[in-house]
Amino acid sequence: MVDDVASLVAMTPETFRKERNIDARILHEVTEIDLKGRRVRVRRLDETKEWWESFDQLMIATGALPIRPEVPGADAQGIYGVNTLQSGIEVRQVVDRQGPKRAVIIGGGYIGLEMAEALVRRGLEVALVERTPQVMNTLDPDMGELVSEALMAVGVTLYREESLQGFEVGKGRLQAVVTDKRTLPADMVILGMGVRPNAALAEKAGIVLGERGAIQVDERQQTNVEGVWAAGDCVQSFHLVSRRPFYVALATVANKQGHVAGVNIGGGSAAFPGVVGTAVSKICTVEVARTGLQERELQQLGWEYVSGKIEGRTRVGYYPGGGRITVKALAEKKSGRLLGGQIVGLEGAAKRIDIFATALHAGLTVQEMGNLDLSYAPPYSPVSDPVLVAVRHVAKSI
Amino acid sequence: MVDDVASLVAMTPETFRKERNIDARILHEVTEIDLKGRRVRVRRLDETKEWWESFDQLMIATGALPIRPEVPGADAQGIYGVNTLQSGIEVRQVVDRQGPKRAVIIGGGYIGLEMAEALVRRGLEVALVERTPQVMNTLDPDMGELVSEALMAVGVTLYREESLQGFEVGKGRLQAVVTDKRTLPADMVILGMGVRPNAALAEKAGIVLGERGAIQVDERQQTNVEGVWAAGDCVQSFHLVSRRPFYVALATVANKQGHVAGVNIGGGSAAFPGVVGTAVSKICTVEVARTGLQERELQQLGWEYVSGKIEGRTRVGYYPGGGRITVKALAEKKSGRLLGGQIVGLEGAAKRIDIFATALHAGLTVQEMGNLDLSYAPPYSPVSDPVLVAVRHVAKSI
Numbered sequence: 125m126v127d128d129v130a131s132l133v134a135m136t137p138e139t140f141r142k143e144r145n146i147d148a149r150i151l152h153e154v155t156e157i158d159l160k161g162r163r164v165r166v167r168r169l170d171e172t173k174e175w176w177e178s179f180d181q182l183m184i185a186t187g188a189l190p191i192r193p194e195v196p197g198a199d200a201q202g203i204y205g206v207n208t209l210q211s212g213i214e215v216r217q218v219v220d221r222q223g224p225k226r227a228v229i230i231g232g233g234y235i236g237l238e239m240a241e242a243l244v245r246r247g248l249e250v251a252l253v254e255r256t257p258q259v260m261n262t263l264d265p266d267m268g269e270l271v272s273e274a275l276m277a278v279g280v281t282l283y284r285e286e287s288l289q290g291f292e293v294g295k296g297r298l299q300a301v302v303t304d305k306r307t308l309p310a311d312m313v314i315l316g317m318g319v320r321p322n323a324a325l326a327e328k329a330g331i332v333l334g335e336r337g338a339i340q341v342d343e344r345q346q347t348n349v350e351g352v353w354a355a356g357d358c359v360q361s362f363h364l365v366s367r368r369p370f371y372v373a374l375a376t377v378a379n380k381q382g383h384v385a386g387v388n389i390g391g392g393s394a395a396f397p398g399v400v401g402t403a404v405s406k407i408c409t410v411e412v413a414r415t416g417l418q419e420r421e422l423q424q425l426g427w428e429y430v431s432g433k434i435e436g437r438t439r440v441g442y443y444p445g446g447g448r449i450t451v452k453a454l455a456e457k458k459s460g461r462l463l464g465g466q467i468v469g470l471e472g473a474a475k476r477i478d479i480f481a482t483a484l485h486a487g488l489t490v491q492e493m494g495n496l497d498l499s500y501a502p503p504y505s506p507v508s509d510p511v512l513v514a515v516r517h518v519a520k521s522i
Numbered sequence: 523m524v525d526d527v528a529s530l531v532a533m534t535p536e537t538f539r540k541e542r543n544i545d546a547r548i549l550h551e552v553t554e555i556d557l558k559g560r561r562v563r564v565r566r567l568d569e570t571k572e573w574w575e576s577f578d579q580l581m582i583a584t585g586a587l588p589i590r591p592e593v594p595g596a597d598a599q600g601i602y603g604v605n606t607l608q609s610g611i612e613v614r615q616v617v618d619r620q621g622p623k624r625a626v627i628i629g630g631g632y633i634g635l636e637m638a639e640a641l642v643r644r645g646l647e648v649a650l651v652e653r654t655p656q657v658m659n660t661l662d663p664d665m666g667e668l669v670s671e672a673l674m675a676v677g678v679t680l681y682r683e684e685s686l687q688g689f690e691v692g693k694g695r696l697q698a699v700v701t702d703k704r705t706l707p708a709d710m711v712i713l714g715m716g717v718r719p720n721a722a723l724a725e726k727a728g729i730v731l732g733e734r735g736a737i738q739v740d741e742r743q744q745t746n747v748e749g750v751w752a753a754g755d756c757v758q759s760f761h762l763v764s765r766r767p768f769y770v771a772l773a774t775v776a777n778k779q780g781h782v783a784g785v786n787i788g789g790g791s792a793a794f795p796g797v798v799g800t801a802v803s804k805i806c807t808v809e810v811a812r813t814g815l816q817e818r819e820l821q822q823l824g825w826e827y828v829s830g831k832i833e834g835r836t837r838v839g840y841y842p843g844g845g846r847i848t849v850k851a852l853a854e855k856k857s858g859r860l861l862g863g864q865i866v867g868l869e870g871a872a873k874r875i876d877i878f879a880t881a882l883h884a885g886l887t888v889q890e891m892g893n894l895d896l897s898y899a900p901p902y903s904p905v906s907d908p909v910l911v912a913v914r915h916v917a918k919s920i
Binding site for chain 1: 870
């Protein structure tokens with residue numbers, strides 16, 4: 125647990141000002157972009173007056189907004205989205221001060237699962253409601269099932285294939301969560317329904333949007349308007365495996381895009397080619413990682429693929445510590461080109477996803493990957509790393 | 523610590539016989555190979571008689587022999603090589619039963635360092651003598667220095683640039699180690715001077731040897747003689763980065779080669795393209811990993827290269843646990859093609875070497891690697907993985 129909230133703040137406005145000569149104004153909102161006039165309308169959140177600021181180059185980094193359910197009672201006290209530092213602080217204060225006993229999480233994605241863990245650890249009775257048949261929809265169902273099992277093992281009650289109908293509210297406060305199958309009494313609700321690009325300002329100004337309403341940018345992170353740039357959770361990315369536009373809201377991607385935009389705005393030349401869809405999470409002791417395309421995506425693309433899944437251990441069997449690991453690999457049926465990888469396992473499992481991610485970037489086949497000279501010593505891996513065993517298993521079906 | 527020695531034995535002769543129908547004869551030695559007669563001369567170690575066994579296909583897997591010093595007193599009691607399970611058991615029994623107080627390790631390679639750690643943990647006073655200016659010669663000097671510091675931090679006394687002159691012996695028992703600079707009283711000595719291919723039998727039969735006297739094989743693991751195969755620590759490998767013959771004695775490589783030979787002997791078709799030189803070790807809490815070519819090798823090849831080294835953390839700074847990590851990357855000066863990577867760091871550091879190993883197989887440049895979609899979540903990595911930071915740093919010099 126992190127005790128000092130300040131340690132979570134990477135940069136303060138003061139640091140920006142002193143060390144980088146950047147006038148970072150917090151508590152200011154841009155309410156309009158005037159592309160023809162090359163200016164933005166600004167207001168201070170604590171004042172009513174608005175004014176125009178002119179620009180030569182404009183960078184849009186408006187991020188994403190949490191998806192909120194449009195159901196009765198959604199505005200009640202006790203319902204929290206967790207997508208900003210402030211909202212995380214609020215949830216923590218509620219747990220500390222009000223001592224809630226029963227929490228319901230809506231949505232089985234990364235935020236939902238990590239919050240489920242955090243609240244179980246704080247001693248709450250936690251239920252999780254997920255619309256689809258599985259949690260962690262970025263995994264294939266067979267791998268998602270392993271995550272469900274891990275959640276249940278730590279005491280989370282899972283309600284899958286149940287959709288949120290609304291909230292029971294008394295005196296403005298949340299009383300219960302209503303699904304299509306049951307009513308769950310709750311002292312607090314965490315919304316983990318994902319995010320959508322916050323691109324309304326750009327759209328209103330006439331900037332072209334793409335996948336899932338995210339801002340379209342080229343490899344240099346420039347929008348369709350010369351000198352107007354965008355990066356992060358508000359923009360559309362490119363998927364290097366599917367070779368199609370892709371929306372992803374992750375810090376790693378935002379960081380790379382922001383850097384590329386910055387270099388270009390500063391007069392340099394940089395490009396962000398795209399992503400392969402890598403993501404990793406930890407739910408109690410269970411490590412979960414994925415990259416590339418999953419079966420559902422491959423079916424939607426109509427690509428013929430083969431897949432294979434193996435179980436192994438993160439370390440040599442006789443070495444103390446370590447634990448089970450399940451590795452799944454997906455490859456193009458004809459060529460054997462790697463298309464994706466998924467990992468669920470105990471300590472030391474997840475970071476292995478980077479082998480798959482690197483291989484996806486390079487376009488390696490599972491046949492080639494079977495010969496990878498991966499590291500081995502008893503504290504780190506069995507002689508044949510589980511990733512090698514998995515790709516060799518898949519290579520047999522090519 | 524592993525308590526049960528039996529757990530270290532992967533396969534017993536009984537398992538081979540029962541489950542795989544393989545007549546595995548232990549305590550038998552082949553004393554001669556008759557290539558024309560397609561037969562080998564065999565003897566039981568506990569008998570004097572010898573006999574001939576004929577073969578259709580012959581597999582040579584004679585492994586490596588520890589290098590022993592040719593100095594006075596080298597045969598004294600109390601001097602141990604640690605290269606077989608039996609020799610490891612012997613050292614443990616000596617420590618358990620005789621309670622030695624002072625140990626001297628000769629050689630600062632993997633075996634030497636791992637034994638230094640093991641004996642320090644058992645409470646011995648440990649000194650390590652290394653001929654060259656650094657331990658872990660498969661690392662560049664600047665990275666090797668970090669390993670030296672780690673060794674000294676756990677209490678190992680290091681004597682670098684000292685060469686072994688001999689052993690002082692009393693009543694057949696080791697008394698002290700004599701170097702060109704001092705005499706070190708010792709109750710036990712561990713030899714960690716590396717290994718050499720055990721290829722005498724093959725050589726005597728007329729099979730062609732190569733790099734460092736290891737058996738030459740083709741991609742199928744066949745020697746220059748049709749139907750005679752070899753794999754493991756006794757054979758020469760091919761280095762995929764230098765594109766030159768290379769000798770390496772590691773389980774990962776031996777395993778792959780053995781598999782390839784087995785498939786081919788069984789009538790199938792398999793090839794082992796080669797290695798990129800990956801190795802990993804752990805000395806107390808310090809993780810050490812390397813792959814590709816190091817500066818010394820690049821200088822010998824006369825290749826122009828650039829290198830860069832960065833310091834970071836294995837996890838996000840605010841996340842509990844994790845620790846320092848130093849990552850070094852080497853790339854071809856003109857193209858930026860990755861040539862090698864080295865890592866020294868705390869928990870979670872070493873397995874990242876697999877990113878470099880995969881990139882080396884694929885021939886990625888450091889420029890391409892700077893955009894790798896590697897995994898990030900606070901328990902596993904900073905937002906920009908130290909490997910990304912290192913390759914980006916090197917890419918700036920291209």
